[in-house]
Amino acid sequence: MWYFLVRQTVPESSQYQKLQKKAILTEVELFNEPYENWYVFTVERESYVAFMDYLDREGIDYDLTSDRPTRQDLLLKMR
Secondary structure: OEEEEEOOOOOOHHHHHHHHHHHEEEEOOOOOOOOOOOOEEEEEEHHHHHHHHHHHHOOOOOOOOOOOOHHEEEEEEHH
């Protein structure tokens, strides 16, 4: 599995819906202000290239990891 991390403020509604359809699981990690919320899209190995291509074509900034990040990992990215 691959995990794509996208800040909640980045994708538009239509982009978000397309990403949800391409992922096998979508989670939202909620944080209080001043931190941003994150979308965590879980994608199978076989389809991660197509998922990544879509993000790149749409200009959506993301991080990619093979291990599911913890809340602490996401918080460290924002500091």
